[in-house]
Amino acid sequence: MGAGSNYDRRDFVERTTSFDVIIVGARIAGSSLAYECSKAGLSVFLLDKGSFPSDILSTHNFFSNSLAMLREMGVMDRLLETGTPTYRRAHIQFDDTIIDGEYPETNGESECLCIRRTHLDHILFQHACEQRGVVGIEGFRVTDVIKEEDRVAGVVGCYRDGRTERFTARLVVGADGRNSVVRGLVGSQRQMCVPTDYASYVAYVADYRQEGERCVEFYKIGENLAIVFPTSDDLFVVGVMFPLDDHHWRNRFTIDPEQAMRSFVDAKFGSTSSSFPQRLAESRVALPIRGLLGYDNDWHQGMGKGWALLGDALSFKDPAVGQGQHDALYGSRVLTRILTSANDWESAWEEMARSYEQEMGSKMMSRFHMACQFTKNVPATEEQAAVNRLIGSSEEATQTFLGMYNYANEPEDLGAVISRLMQGQL
Known part of the structure; x- marks a missing residue:
């Protein structure tokens, strides 16, 4: 059954406390998994x-x-009805090298979309709750998991x-982000961890002017980074990153985030030929600037008896590579397929866990390592600078480079x- 109104959902939950799958976290990872599980005929409690x-x-x-x-x-x-533009x-500018081109087409799609989470998560949650067998509840906080011997069997919240209230299920999925509560409750082990060297700050600006075709802009000058995406509500999202141990700029962002961001961009990117600092100066900051001071690129055990992790709860990667949304969608499909391929979950936990972790690793690990390279403040070597110039000088190399981000190409x-x-140069 679909979710219906809030009254219908609450009434249904009061009568039904056991499901095939309980999903903790109803943003992109959780809602996409709820949709996929519904299509596979599983009953889902999405909270x-x-x-x-x-x-x-x-x-x-x-x-x-x-x-x-x-x-x-x-x-x-x-999603497109929100008016969010595609590109x-x-x-891309790496020091004195420009790489400019279009992302290659994949699966019949040639556009990219940077839609604000205020629109995205709401639409995905509504869509999931409209599916047969999905019950969605907002405002329910999980405080513990239910265990039957060595298996997770539900949640308390x-x-x-x-x-x-307590709800039972054959499987509990933690889709609750990089600081996952479920991950801690089930005892998932962290398998890899690469701390970032950067502090990150994000602003949403209005009246930002781009030159030529709408695009994503990425700048890495020395040890500093900036990235710009066209997004929803006639805004652009602007992110800047600088070394975490740069306390001068951290203090300035603490005191006056907007003035700090404008001054930082002028100071660190103003000496280049880019018009980015001037165009940012002409824009208007529309929403409060937020920061993320240090984070880990990590990879956790993905599945155990009665539980699984999805999205950032499974693996969080440096935002500079922009892979989190894809991994949530892709992982929901993988997990659902593995669940539906097993005749008896109780006798197949180890096999399912092994299959899930192997398939997710095979697909995502190369991008995880890309993120780990971005996250370390290591100056470009002369060899890397030469490679960047070679990429920028070749249309084929440019498109192949960009194709790594949408899986049209692999690093090799x-x-x-x-x-x-x-x-050819020799």
């Missing part, structure tokens, strides 16, 4: 401690490969009015193109 629409600090960009999945889910038209071009494809270009 979130917050309410929708609401915002969350995030790199909320979808490359074209993710748009293909959103279209297959049946939500693309609703297909990237303008409370509503905003203080009432407590770029290596092959660069090798061929270098041989």
Whole structure:
């Protein structure tokens, strides 16, 4: 059954406390998993401690490969009805090298979309709750998991009015972000961890002017980074990153975030030929600037008896590579397929866990390592600078480089193109 109104949902939950799958966290990872599980005939309890629409600090960009999945889910038209613009071009500057081109088409999609979470999560939650067998509840905070011997068998939590409730399920999924509560409750082990060297601050600006075709802009000058995406509500999202141990700029952002961001961009990017600092100076900051001071690129055990992790709860990657949204959508499909391929979950936990972790690692690990490279403040070597110039000088290399972000190409494809270009120079 679909979710219906809030009254219908509460009434249904009061009568039904056991499900096939309980999903903790109802944003992109949780809602996409609820949709996929519904299509597989599973009953789902989808819950979130917050309410929708609401915002969350995030790199909320979808490359074209993710748009293909959103279209297959049946939500693309609703997302585009928000008026969020699409784009297909990237303008990247690594020190004195420009890489400018279009992302290659994937699965019939050539556009990218950076939609604000206030729109995205609300639409995905509504869409999930409209599916047969999905019950969605907002304002329910999980405080513990139920265990039967060595298996997780449900959750305990409370509503905003203080009432407590317990629900049982064959599987509990933590889709509750990089600081996952479920992950801690089930005892998932962290398998890899690479701390960032950067502090990050994000602003939403109005009246920002781009030159030429609408695009994503990325600048890495020395040890400082900036990125700009066109987003919803006639805004652009602007992120800046600088070394975490730079206490001068951290203090300035604490005292006056807007003035600090404008001054930082002028100081660190003003000496280049880019017009980015001037165009930012002409824009207006529309929402409070938020920061993230240090984070880990991590990878956790993904599944155990009666539980699984999805999205950032499973693996959080540096926002500079923009892979979190894709991984949530892709992971929901993988997990659902593994669940439905097992005849008896109780006798297949180890096999399912092994399959889930192997498939997620095979797909995502190369981008995880890309994120780990971005997250360390290591100056570009002369060799890397030469490779960047080679990429920027070749349309083929540029498109292959951009294709790594939407999975049109793998890192080894770029290596092959660069090798061929270098041989041609000899």
